[in-house]
Amino acid sequence: MTREECENGPADMLIDGNKARAPREKQGNSVPDKFNSNYLKFYYGKLFPFSDIFKWMSYGNDGKHPGCDQTYFGRREFSFTLDNDIYLRFQSFTSAAELESSIQEKCPFKIDIGPVYSVDPAKRHAYAQSGDNVFTPVERELIFDIDMSDYDDVRYCCSGADVCLECWPLMTVAIKVIDTALRDDFGFNHILWVYSGRRGVHCWVCDRKARRLSNEQRASIADYFRVYKGNENSDKKVSLTSPALHPFLARSYTEVLEGIFEEKLLLSQNILATEERYEKILDMIPDESVTAELRGKWQEKRQSSISNDINVVRWEQLKQLLQSGKHKGKGLRRYVEEIVFSFTYPRLDMEVSKHMNHLLKAPFCVHPKTASRRTQPGRRER
Amino acid sequence: MQPLRSHHQNDAIPALPLYRSAPPLEVRLEDFELYAIDRLRVLKAMSDGLSRGKNPEEMEKLVKGLLRANMRHPQASEDVNKDIISHFVLRLVYCRTEDLRKWFLSMETALFRYRFLLLTSNDHRRAVMAEFNLPYKAVSNAEYEGVKDKLGQVARSIGQPPPTANDIFYKVPFEEVPELVANRKVYIHKGYAYVAMNQVVSLVVTQFRSHLSKALILTNRKWTSTIREQEKDRLTPIVEALSTSYLGPDYSQPRESAEISIKDLDQIAKSSFPLCMRHLFEKLREDHHLKHGGRMQLGLFLKGVGLKLDDALAFWRAEFSQKVGAERFEKEYAYGIRHNYGKEGKRTDYTPFSCQKIISSTPGVGDNHGCPFRHFSEENLRAALSRMGVGTRAMEDVMDKVRNRHYQIACTLTFEAVHSSTCDAGINHPNQYFIDSQKILQSKNQSPGGS
Numbered sequence: 001m002t003r004e005e006c007e008n009g010p011a012d013m014l015i016d017g018n019k020a021r022a023p024r025e026k027q028g029n030s031v032p033d034k035f036n037s038n039y040l041k042f043y044y045g046k047l048f049p050f051s052d053i054f055k056w057m058s059y060g061n062d063g064k065h066p067g068c069d070q071t072y073f074g075r076r077e078f079s080f081t082l083d084n085d086i087y088l089r090f091q092s093f094t095s096a097a098e099l100e101s102s103i104q105e106k107c108p109f110k111i112d113i114g115p116v117y118s119v120d121p122a123k124r125h126a127y128a129q130s131g132d133n134v135f136t137p138v139e140r141e142l143i144f145d146i147d148m149s150d151y152d153d154v155r156y157c158c159s160g161a162d163v164c165l166e167c168w169p170l171m172t173v174a175i176k177v178i179d180t181a182l183r184d185d186f187g188f189n190h191i192l193w194v195y196s197g198r199r200g201v202h203c204w205v206c207d208r209k210a211r212r213l214s215n216e217q218r219a220s221i222a223d224y225f226r227v228y229k230g231n232e233n234s235d236k237k238v239s240l241t242s243p244a245l246h247p248f249l250a251r252s253y254t255e256v257l258e259g260i261f262e263e264k265l266l267l268s269q270n271i272l273a274t275e276e277r278y279e280k281i282l283d284m285i286p287d288e289s290v291t292a293e294l295r296g297k298w299q300e301k302r303q304s305s306i307s308n309d310i311n312v313v314r315w316e317q318l319k320q321l322l323q324s325g326k327h328k329g330k331g332l333r334r335y336v337e338e339i340v341f342s343f344t345y346p347r348l349d350m351e352v353s354k355h356m357n358h359l360l361k362a363p364f365c366v367h368p369k370t371a372s373r374r375t376q377p378g379r380r381e382r
Numbered sequence: 383m384q385p386l387r388s389h390h391q392n393d394a395i396p397a398l399p400l401y402r403s404a405p406p407l408e409v410r411l412e413d414f415e416l417y418a419i420d421r422l423r424v425l426k427a428m429s430d431g432l433s434r435g436k437n438p439e440e441m442e443k444l445v446k447g448l449l450r451a452n453m454r455h456p457q458a459s460e461d462v463n464k465d466i467i468s469h470f471v472l473r474l475v476y477c478r479t480e481d482l483r484k485w486f487l488s489m490e491t492a493l494f495r496y497r498f499l500l501l502t503s504n505d506h507r508r509a510v511m512a513e514f515n516l517p518y519k520a521v522s523n524a525e526y527e528g529v530k531d532k533l534g535q536v537a538r539s540i541g542q543p544p545p546t547a548n549d550i551f552y553k554v555p556f557e558e559v560p561e562l563v564a565n566r567k568v569y570i571h572k573g574y575a576y577v578a579m580n581q582v583v584s585l586v587v588t589q590f591r592s593h594l595s596k597a598l599i600l601t602n603r604k605w606t607s608t609i610r611e612q613e614k615d616r617l618t619p620i621v622e623a624l625s626t627s628y629l630g631p632d633y634s635q636p637r638e639s640a641e642i643s644i645k646d647l648d649q650i651a652k653s654s655f656p657l658c659m660r661h662l663f664e665k666l667r668e669d670h671h672l673k674h675g676g677r678m679q680l681g682l683f684l685k686g687v688g689l690k691l692d693d694a695l696a697f698w699r700a701e702f703s704q705k706v707g708a709e710r711f712e713k714e715y716a717y718g719i720r721h722n723y724g725k726e727g728k729r730t731d732y733t734p735f736s737c738q739k740i741i742s743s744t745p746g747v748g749d750n751h752g753c754p755f756r757h758f759s760e761e762n763l764r765a766a767l768s769r770m771g772v773g774t775r776a777m778e779d780v781m782d783k784v785r786n787r788h789y790q791i792a793c794t795l796t797f798e799a800v801h802s803s804t805c806d807a808g809i810n811h812p813n814q815y816f817i818d819s820q821k822i823l824q825s826k827n828q829s830p831g832g833s
Contacts, residue, residue, distance in 0.1 A: 186556060187573025209573075213557060220560035224570075244538035246566040 037083060037107050043366055044104050053362070054096035057113075059208070075138075077114030077121045079359055080106055089114075089359075090121035112359035115140035116211075137356035139212055142188075142205035142221065145352040145360070146174045149199055154343045156269050156277070161199045166268040171201055173260050174346035177252045178203060178225065185248060186221065194363045202360060215355055222353040224248070227345050238341045240334055253337060257344045262315065265343055272314040275299075281318070284342065285335050290327050294318060398497050398506070400513050400590070401597075405466050413464075414471055415620050420452045421468035422624065425489040430808050432492065433788065438499075445496040474609070474617070475624045477602040487598060491591045498583055511582065514589045518552040521576065526551065532569045533576060540567050545578065552577045552585075559585055642688040644697050650687075654819035656793060656812045657754050657766060658740060659683050665750045670705035675743065675751035677715075679735055681722050686734035686813040691723045736811045737790050755780075755789040772799045 054073065055062065061072035074094040080103075081087050088106075093099040103111070115137035119127060127135040148167065152159045157166040175193055182188045182205060190206040213221075227238055227249070245253065265271065272278045278298055282291045297317055322332045352358055409417075424445075431444050455464045469490070476486035501507050511518070521529075526547070533551065534544040545551070556575045561584050562568045568575040577585065610618050642650065651663045662680040666672050672680065677698075684694060698719055702711045717726060724731035737753070745752040754763060760781065767777060776799035783792040794809045801822050809815050 184572070185570040187571075209557075216560050217557045220557075220564040223564035224566055243541075244535055246539045247532045247535050247569055248566065250535065 040107050040109070040366065041104075044107060048103065049364055050100040050103070051096045053364070054099060056206075059206075059211075071120070072116065074120050075118070076116045077359070078362075079112040079114060080108035081110040081112075082106060082108055090124065092121045111362040111365050113362045114359045115356045140356040140358075142210040142213060142218060143352060143358070143360050144178060144203040144205075144222075144225075145196070145200065145349040146171065146178075146203075146346055147196075147200040147349060150347040150349070154269075163199050169260055169264050169268075170344065173256055173344050175201060175203075176256045177346050178348075180251070180255075181225070181248055185224075192363070196361060197365060202363075204360075204363075218356070219350075219354040222348060222350050225346065225348055226350065227341055228347050238338050238345065240338050240341065243331075245337070249341075252345070253340065257340050261340045261344050262312075266311045266315055267309055269343075270311060271343070272298075272311045272318075278314065281339060284339055285322070287327060287332060287335075290321055290332065293321060293327075398494075398501065398510055399462060399466050399469075400510070401466065401469050401594070402513075404470050405463070407463060407467060409467055411616070411620075413467070414617065415624070417464050417468040418471040418475065418624055420464070421472055424448045424452050425472075425486075425493065428489055428492060429485075433791070434808075438496075441492075442496050442499055445493065446500060449497075471621075472624075473598060473601050474605060475621050477598045477605055483595075483598045483602070487591065487595055490594060491587060494590050495583060495587045498586060507579075507582065510586060514586060516554075516558075516585060516589070518554050518577075521551040521553055523547070525553075529569065529571070529576060532571075533578075536567070536569045536576075537578075540565075542578075550579045552579075552582065554585065559588070561588070641690070642684075642693075644689075644693050644700075647684075647689075647697065650816075650820075653823060654816050656809070656815040657770065657796065658752070659812055659816075660770070661754055661766065662750050666701055670701045673749050673751075675745060675749050677718065678722070679740060679743075679751040681719060682732055682734040683812050683816075685723060685732075687816055691720065691725065694719055694723070734811070734813050737793070737809060740812070741789055753789050753793075755784050755792045756787075760784075767796060770796065770800055772796055 057076055058073050061068045061070070074092055076092060077089070078091040078093070078099075079087065079089045080091060088108075091102065093102060114121075116139040117124070118134060118136050118138050121135075124135040148155075148158075148163050148171065149160050151167070151170055155167040155170065158164050179191060179193070182191055182203075188205050188207045188210055190210075192204040192206065194202045194204065196202050227240075240249070244250075270277065272281060275298075278294075282294060285291050294314075294317065298314060319336055321327065322336050352360065427448050428441070428445065431441055436444065453461065453465060453468075455461050472486065476482040498507070498510065501510070526533075530545065537544050553574045554577050556563050556568075556570050556573055559568065559575050559577060559581070562575060562577065562581055563570065567581065568577055570576075613621075647663075648667075651660055655663060659680055662672060662676050665676070666680065681694070681698075684697075689697070695716060698715065699708065699711050702715055706714075720726045722732050740751070741753040741756055743752050745757060754766060758766065763784065764777060764781070767780060772780065776795060780792045780795045780799070783789075783795060790809050793815070794805050797805050797809060797815060797819070801819060803822050805818060807814075
């Protein structure tokens with residue numbers, strides 16, 4: 001491998017060829033009665049890919065040539081959550097064998113991966129907090145965390161930790177939007193998407209450049225992606241006020257969001273089917289004359305077209321009204337996009353991405369709450 | 383490193399040094415302090431302007447005026463040296479604590495930003511960028527054609543006019559412009575951001591701030607480890623005094639025309655004294671006594687107002703003898719008054735206290751000195767201001783400033799309310815309040831029909 005390749009890790013990690021897919025079952029069927037440490041012991045004994053993790057996290061420094069930094073892997077922080085909620089931070093290992101034996105011995109319920117520090121985390125107390133000789137993160141993958149429960153206000157099929165085939169497309173959408181931007185806009189290449197084991201996905205950007213980003217730079221990328229603002233007290237979560245969308249948002253809308261909204265979510269979530277639901281949409285349109293006219297149309301019981309789904313019909317009517325220019329309000333077209341963005345645009349956990357020292361669950365962990373699912377990497381379909 | 387020189391002899395805008403390294407210049411000790419004071423005046427006025435909510439355009443204008451008024455040297459060729467020297471002296475002064483560093487960094491960065499914006503020629507700006515080792519290639523015409531649609535889209539999305547073929551764009555690694563990326567103000571492609579000329583400011587300022595921030599930490603280390611001790615008889619006392627210095631006229635020499643006689647005192651106290659002195663004056667009339675802090679604060683103020691020593695003695699005697707008797711007054715208090723006028727002891731002619739000094743004093747039980755905006759309860763303050771004639775609406779503005787601990791601004795607003803006139807400079811000294819007040823009242827008396 002050239003040094004370039006070394007530092008970026010093996011290209012396109014395909015640990016297993018599975019696509020990121022929704023778990024086939026919901027919780028609570030045909031899994032072992034109790035998740036217990038025997039299964040975990042077995043898993044760590046036979047299945048957990050220690051050497052692959054070691055190889056990945058070494059980024060080529062596990063080689064023999066003089067350019068390799070022998071201390072590199074040993075400066076990476078791991079943390080273990082044990083059975084009785086005991087939390088062990090600043091674990092470090094100098095080899096795959098050490099990693100393996102420690103994990104097999106301790107049998108952690110959860111393994112988190114932290115940054116690569118300036119020195120071995122086990123020796124951190126010998127170093128100052130500031131000045132020249134510090135204990136501080138020096139490298140860390142750029143990471144993103146998308147959690148399905150952040151979408152609870154726009155999905156009706158599930159809530160909390162539950163996930164099903166109807167709402168999983170939200171994840172697919174998020175992955176497409178973010179992944180495209182990471183590659184086309186930011187120029188990153190080594191991107192790993194992982195099912196987080198419960199209700200969402202994690203993204204690991206492993207390019208050397210990404211690993212060396214400062215907190216401020218990470219925050220700027222996270223903010224570049226941020227559209228969703230507000231909380232349950234605001235009517236609108238998305239506000240796109242300008243006359244034009246930034247190319248990134250425009251591309252996301254035309255290539256991904258609009259399609260998934262109109263072809264999948266509108267129907268599977270019955271977004272306009274009932275009064276309660278369509279009122280929520282009407283709340284996002286501040287123009288009284290428009291909402292009054294729509295309400296008038298929709299309150300009629302009879303359905304004008306039997307062959308078309310009511311959601312589709314109503315959505316067409318809504319779009320028509322806002323885009324036709326019939327009503328004189330300013331920027332009405334924008335509301336169509338705002339509604340689509342509200343329902344589909346990725347919602348990231350900002351804090352996860354912004355700090356180098358954030359610990360993130362390691363891929364290949366088994367989650368105690370969802371024993372049938374494994375945190376596993378997926379190949380992103382382009 | 384050669385600092386940029388402006389090509390025009392008469393250009394009011396000085397060249398833009400980057401303060402990369404301390405200059406190998408010799409400075410007279412006198413100039414060491416004076417240059418620093420001039421620059422500090424600029425920084426403090428900027429700080430004032432910002433906290434008063436001036437918009438960027440107003441700030442640019444303000445900075446231009448401040449530089450012209452404070453940073454020029456009798457020999458125009460020496461302007462740049464004064465600029466550089468004053469900056470480095472202030473680094474010593476402001477490196478010493480986290481708060482000082484934060485303030486200095488913030489003000490110097492702002493100053494740099496406005497000076498950069500004031501550069502009129504693109505050549506000058508590009509020269510500054512080159513100094514920062516920003517080897518960003520301007521986007522070629524060919525490449526521009528390929529991305530101009532996207533650039534137009536971005537411009538529209540941030541409310542800017544669309545770019546023309548004459549506009550210069552720079553291709554910059556996205557991580558160098560976090561602010562622009564975070565707010566989606568640039569088009570990004572394959573890791574490069576396309577930055578408009580007017581966004582270059584962001585680039586340059588970020589680098590400036592980062593350099594200066596690191597430099598201040600290093601300066602602090604050098605200061606604590608060697609300089610402070612080495613210079614304890616020469617520079618250190620100057621440096622330590624500078625960070626707390628007030629920077630206006632010291633009002634120790636009242637102007638010729640400003641002579642006040644005792645009989646005028648009650649009248650002018652009501653019309654032209656700031657609240658702190660009004661309060662002391664009223665308390666003195668009421669109690670026929672003031673404790674030491676109050677005597678100093680009010681006594682020196684009256685000296686600055688124009689009260690001669692003999693009149694001062696008569697005034698204080700008239701009050702105090704009602705409480706302690708004429709004999710005790712002569713024995714215990716007269717000396718102090720003469721001392722204030724420089725007639726006793728080491729004959730220092732003490733200067734009246736500035737707002738900064740008054741605000742930082744700590745009145746105890748039985749004291750009436752200090753700044754009422756800081757020390758009065760809300761209730762008492764409202765009552766006192768109302769008696770001065772501050773209306774209800776102005777009152778709320780004043781109280782808001784007090785709550786945010788902007789005591790001098792509160793006093794300024796009070797001045798404006800009482801005199802129905804603006805005070806752009808802001809109140810920094812009780813004697814300044816008095817002089818400005820008298821000015822307004824006299825002009826009102828002179829103009830036909832009054833007011």
